[in-house]
Amino acid sequence: MSYQLQGSLFDADGPEAGPALGPLGGIGRTVLGHGAWIDVLPGWLRGADALFERLVDGVPWRAERREMYERVVDVPRLLAFYREGEALPDPVLAEARDALGAHYRAELGEPFATAGLCLYRDGRDSVAWHGDRIGRGDREDTMVAILSVGQARPLLLRPLAGGGPTVRRSLGHGDLLVMGGSCQRTWEHAVPKSAGAVGPRISIQFRPGGVR
Template sequence: MDEVTTTGTTTSTLRRDVRFERTWLDEASWVDVARGVVTEPDDLVGALTENLAWGDGQVFRYDHWVDVPRLGAGYPLDRPPHPVLHDVHRALQHRYGVRFAAPAVAWYRDERDSVAFHRDRDMKWLDDTRIALLVVGDRRPFVLRPRSNRYAHDLPDRGAVVDLAPGQGDLLVMGGACQARWEHAVPKVAHRVGPRLSVQWRWTSRTGRQEVGGSFGDPVHFSSR
C-alpha cells in the first residue's frame, strides 16, 4: 500500500502498521477495529464533502415518505474522490479475501443527524457478510445490540451493549453473522459535534438463509442537492 503525497500540502495516507483488534460478539459474529488507519483525516473530510454529489434521503414508512436525518452519496470504484480510498479498498480486499462492491458514503452533519438501529438487510444473505466502515470527522457513538434486545425499549441505551465510537480515520469491519444476529446504530447526541462521514464497503457470501422483505432503507430515494 503506497502512500499518496502531494507537494506542499498535507494529505491523507494509509498506514501499514495499524493493529486490528477483533471482538467476538457471539460464537459466529465479530467486529474488527483498527484505530487511525488514515492519517490526516481532515483532508479526506474535505475531499468527500466537496467532491461528491450529496443527496437528501427519504425512506418510505407505512404510508408516507420520511426524511432521513443524514446525507448520502456514492462513487465508482475507479473514480474515488481521494486516492487514499483506492488504497483502503485494495487493503480491505487483501486482508479479508473478498471483493467489495462500490462504496456508499454517509454524512452526519452534526449531532442531530443519526441512523436508528438496523441490520443491512439489503444484502439479502446475512449469515456471512463483511461490512467495512472508514470513519472520518468527529468521533461519536456507533453502538451494537443483539437482536434479542430489539423490543426491550426500557433497557439503557435501547439495549446497546457495545459502543465502538469510531472517528478520525478509524476503520471497523463487522463480519460473520453480525448482520443476522446484531443491529447497529449511530444515535443522536446531546452535545455539539461536527461532521462525521463514513465510507462503507459491503460483501456477502450469498450463502445461508435469504432474508425476506425490505431492508431498513428500502425503498430509499435520494435527490441531489
C-alpha cells in the same frame, strides 16, 4: 458545502501531508457472539481531516426521503453510493478498499466492491437500528468495513434477538471498524442522535457485491 470541523490533535501529519493509510497488522478483534465479530483499528488513516474536506466538497451528496410510521420523512443524513467498477471520489478510498480486500481475502473469499458514504452534518443526524441485510447479507456471513473521518460519533451494536449488552465504539478521525461473520444477520447497529454540540462526520462503508 461548508461544515465546521474540529481537527483531531492526533491527526499529527496535518492536512498538508495528505491522507495516507497505516498498516492493518495492529487491528484488534472482539467476538460478539452468535457467530459475529468486529475488528477495530483506531487512526488507520492519517490525514483524515484533509480527506474529510475533500469528500465534503467533492462528493455529489443527496438527500433522501422515505416512508416511516405512515408518513414520508427526511432521512437524517446525506448519502452517496459508488457501485462496483465506479471510480471512487478520492484515490485513498480505492487504496483502502484494496488493502481491506487483501487483508481479509482468506476470510471473506471475495473483494470489497462498493462504497457507500454517509455525511452526518451535526448531532441531529443519525441512523436507526438496522443490519445491512438487503441482498446476500440477509442469508450469508459477510463483512462491512467502515472508515470514519471527521468528528467522532458512537456506533452502537446490540444482539438482534435481544438479551445482551450494547457494544459502543467511538469512530472518527481515520478510525476503522469491520463487522464480520454473522454480524449483519444476528446483530444490529446504529448511530444515535446527540443532544450536545457535535461536529460533522463522514462514514465510508466498503461492502462486497450484492450486500447493502
